[in-house]
Amino acid sequence: MREKTKKLVVTFRTTAGAMAMEKACKAEAVPGRLIPVPRAITAGCGMCWAAPPDSRDIIENLVIREHLDVDGLYDILL
Amino acid sequence: MIYLDNAATTIRKPPEVAAAVLAAMDSFGNSGRGTHCEALSASRTIFETREMLARLFHAPRPERVCFTANSTEALNIAVSGLLESGDHVISTDCEHNSVLRPLYRLAAQGGSVDFVPTDRQGRIDVGNFASLLRPETRAVVCTHASNLTGNVLDIRHIGAFCHAHGLLFVVDASQTAGALPIDMEQDHIDVLCFTGHKSLLGPQGTGGLCVGDGVEVRPWKVGGTGILSYSQTQPEPYPTRLEAGTLNGHGIAGLHAALAWIEKTGVDAIHAREDALARQFYEGVRQLPGVTVYGDFAQTLRAPIVSLNIGDMDSGEVSDELEQRWGIATRPGAHCAPRLHQALGTQEQGAVRFSWSWYNTAEETDAAIAAVKTLAEEAR
Numbered sequence: 231m232r233e234k235t236k237k238l239v240v241t242f243r244t245t246a247g248a249m250a251m252e253k254a255c256k257a258e259a260v261p262g263r264l265i266p267v268p269r270a271i272t273a274g275c276g277m278c279w280a281a282p283p284d285s286r287d288i289i290e291n292l293v294i295r296e297h298l299d300v301d302g303l304y305d306i307l308l
Numbered sequence: 309m310i311y312l313d314n315a316a317t318t319i320r321k322p323p324e325v326a327a328a329v330l331a332a333m334d335s336f337g338n339s340g341r342g343t344h345c346e347a348l349s350a351s352r353t354i355f356e357t358r359e360m361l362a363r364l365f366h367a368p369r370p371e372r373v374c375f376t377a378n379s380t381e382a383l384n385i386a387v388s389g390l391l392e393s394g395d396h397v398i399s400t401d402c403e404h405n406s407v408l409r410p411l412y413r414l415a416a417q418g419g420s421v422d423f424v425p426t427d428r429q430g431r432i433d434v435g436n437f438a439s440l441l442r443p444e445t446r447a448v449v450c451t452h453a454s455n456l457t458g459n460v461l462d463i464r465h466i467g468a469f470c471h472a473h474g475l476l477f478v479v480d481a482s483q484t485a486g487a488l489p490i491d492m493e494q495d496h497i498d499v500l501c502f503t504g505h506k507s508l509l510g511p512q513g514t515g516g517l518c519v520g521d522g523v524e525v526r527p528w529k530v531g532g533t534g535i536l537s538y539s540q541t542q543p544e545p546y547p548t549r550l551e552a553g554t555l556n557g558h559g560i561a562g563l564h565a566a567l568a569w570i571e572k573t574g575v576d577a578i579h580a581r582e583d584a585l586a587r588q589f590y591e592g593v594r595q596l597p598g599v600t601v602y603g604d605f606a607q608t609l610r611a612p613i614v615s616l617n618i619g620d621m622d623s624g625e626v627s628d629e630l631e632q633r634w635g636i637a638t639r640p641g642a643h644c645a646p647r648l649h650q651a652l653g654t655q656e657q658g659a660v661r662f663s664w665s666w667y668n669t670a671e672e673t674d675a676a677i678a679a680v681k682t683l684a685e686e687a688r
Contacts, residue, residue: 243535243543243545244371244535244543244545244546244547244548245339245340245351245355245534245535245548246355246358246370246371246546246547246548247371247545248351249351249352249354249355250355250370250371252352253352253355264343264348265343266342266343274535274536274543274545275340275534275535276340276341276342276534276535276537277340277342277343297369299371299545
């Protein structure tokens with residue numbers, strides 16, 4: 231198995247919300263990718279955005295600016 | 309074959325539509341059901357299609373674009389999800405059964421419906437909406453354009469009326485989506501119902517409803533959504549709220565390609581071309597002896613539809629002659645528009661409907677004029 235490292239995980243209420251997040255991040259070259267929601271987190275949508283832990287500020291700004299439909303942000307070991 | 313039944317469905321599509329469906333069938337997983345490459349391909353395309361539709365109709369956000377199989381399903385969801393026993397609805401005599409039957413069912417379940425009448429040209433007086441208003445009136449449900457006459461209803465005026473009186477405004481855009489400008493915000497539309505396979509030039513089995521901000525539609529079907537799996541009730545957030553079950557990802561990929569073509573071509577250019585062909589036909593047949601044309605051609609904005617009869621010939625017989633002798637495809641009969649046929653006095657005879665798309669030509673239209681002329685001469 232991969233060694234666990236700290237990640238910032240963004241969860242969504244719907245698949246459409248996750249798609250909007252991925253598109254916004256790609257447009258702004260924000261690193262990360264969509265992965266299945268880890269069991270440590272409860273979320274509506276079954277997919278989440280996993281990003282480097284130091285990207286919280288840039289992602290929070292993006293979420294506000296693009297009105298992204300986000301459920302929560304978590305710092306976890308993945 | 310000269311295909312002039314585009315109001316029923318468009319056959320000729322931009323070639324990239326079929327290519328997109330085929331490519332999707334070879335590559336798409338199930339949207340919203342996982343994060344592997346195949347599932348994400350479907351999810352991305354479907355989300356982009358929501359974005360394109362939101363842009364086309366000025367819907368509030370892509371998440372408010374919910375997919376269905378067609379307009380009928382969208383209208384059923386809207387009527388059953390917004391209205392209940394005791395509610396009164398105003399509609400019009402221009403409607404298709406996709407509006408009428410959900411409203412008749414509502415009336416049978418304790419609601420009530422009144423219809424703004426039309427004159428013999430299929431025109432409504434928008435001033436009549438106010439005369440039908442009651443304390444329990446909750447919504448106006450009406451078409452943007454008649455599928456029989458091509459007459460366009462002034463949805464900006466009707467939307468302003470709804471806004472002024474606190475009514476929900478549900479619009480059936482089956483004949484106009486992609487072919488005429490629609491602006492949910494400026495037209496005060498709460499729910500816009502569309503189909504993908506007509507003027508949007510996409511595959512059959514695609515359609516949907518765009519839901520305005522603050523509009524709460526109860527789900528018509530419930531089931532698997534890929535989200536909130538342990539909830540016993542359907543998730544609240546749009547679009548998932550109205551999309552239980554696997555979406556028609558393959559069809560939506562085709563619709564995506566069609567919308568890209570429409571964005572590139574422009575709704576105004578599409579309308580101008582189709583309108584010119586329909587008016588060419590109208591001018592060519594309107595004065596032929598024995599030919600009766602239905603509809604208001606003084607309207608500057610029309611759907612590209614011309615319906616007519618020749619003498620007292622059965623419309624089915626005329627349509628069959630057109631097909632058998634000249635290879636011209638038209639639609640006779642009642643067109644699922646019973647109230648309008650009654651208003652036009654054509655419930656027995658029906659009418660022969662000619663309808664155009666971007667891919668028709670002036671030569672085809674001339675051939676249709678010549679065929680009608682021949683049949684009219686033979687009928688005398």
